[in-house]
Amino acid sequence: MGKVVSEDLKQSRRLDLGSEGVEGDISRRGFFKAALISAIAVSSALGLGGFFKFFYPTKTSAFGGKITAGKVADFPVAVQANGVFTTTLGATSRNRDGHFFLVHLPQGLIALYWKCVHLGCTVPFNPTEEFPSYLAPDGKGQVKYVGMFHCPCHGSTYVPTGQIVAGPAPRPLDHMQITLQGDTVIVDSGIILSRPKWDPSTTDPKTSQATPVS
Ligand code: FES
Structure with a gap:
C-alpha cells in the first residue's frame, strides 16, 4: 500500500x-x-x-528658414541729405545664413536676396561705389547714390532699394519677408518676393518692399 x-x-x-x-x-x-x-x-x-x-x-536658422537677423538698432539708417543718398551697412547686415543684405532705408527695413536676378551670381555691396543720378527712394526727385550693389558677373548695378539702374538684370533684386518681434528683426528666407520695380508706396506686409519700423 x-x-x-x-x-x-x-x-x-x-x-x-x-x-x-x-x-x-x-x-x-x-x-x-x-x-x-x-x-x-x-x-x-x-x-x-x-x-x-x-x-x-523643421525651420531653422539656415537658408530657407526664419532667420533672427538682429535688433533694429543694429542696422544703420541710410541717409538722404543735400541730394546724396548714402547707405552704410552694419556689421550684421550681410547675413550669410539667410543669403541676404539687411538694408535700413528711411521707409523701413528691406532684406535683399543677394542672388542676382540676371543669372544668379552673388551680388556684393560696395560702400564706396557711386551712381551719379537716379530717382530717390521716396520717388521725389533725383539723387546721387553712395553705396551700391554691383554684380561681378555681367555688371548689373542696383541701388540700395534693390532697384536695377544698369546692366542686363530684368528687375530689382528680390527681397524676403520681414516680421518684427518687438525690436527683433526676423527674416523669412523661405519667402522670396519679386517685384517689377521699387515702389515706396506699398504697405501690404505681403508685398511691401520695406517693412516700417516704429
Ligand atoms: S548674373 Fe548678375 S549681371 Fe549677370
Whole structure:
C-alpha cells in the first residue's frame, strides 16, 4: 500500500512539473512576442519620424528658414541729405545664413536676396561705389547714390532699394519677408518676393518692399 501511495506522489509531482514547464514556455513565448512587437513599433515610429522630418523639415536658422537677423538698432539708417543718398551697412547686415543684405532705408527695413536676378551670381555691396543720378527712394526727385550693389558677373548695378539702374538684370533684386518681434528683426528666407520695380508706396506686409519700423 505504502508503495502505491509513493508511486502516486511521484506521478503527481511529474504532472505538476510538466504543467510548470508548459506555463513557463508560454510566458517566455509571450515575452519574446511582446519584445518583437515593441521593437517593430519603435523602429516604425523612428522611420515615420524620419519620413516626416524629410518632407517637413523643421525651420531653422539656415537658408530657407526664419532667420533672427538682429535688433533694429543694429542696422544703420541710410541717409538722404543735400541730394546724396548714402547707405552704410552694419556689421550684421550681410547675413550669410539667410543669403541676404539687411538694408535700413528711411521707409523701413528691406532684406535683399543677394542672388542676382540676371543669372544668379552673388551680388556684393560696395560702400564706396557711386551712381551719379537716379530717382530717390521716396520717388521725389533725383539723387546721387553712395553705396551700391554691383554684380561681378555681367555688371548689373542696383541701388540700395534693390532697384536695377544698369546692366542686363530684368528687375530689382528680390527681397524676403520681414516680421518684427518687438525690436527683433526676423527674416523669412523661405519667402522670396519679386517685384517689377521699387515702389515706396506699398504697405501690404505681403508685398511691401520695406517693412516700417516704429
Ligand atoms: S548674373 Fe548678375 S549681371 Fe549677370
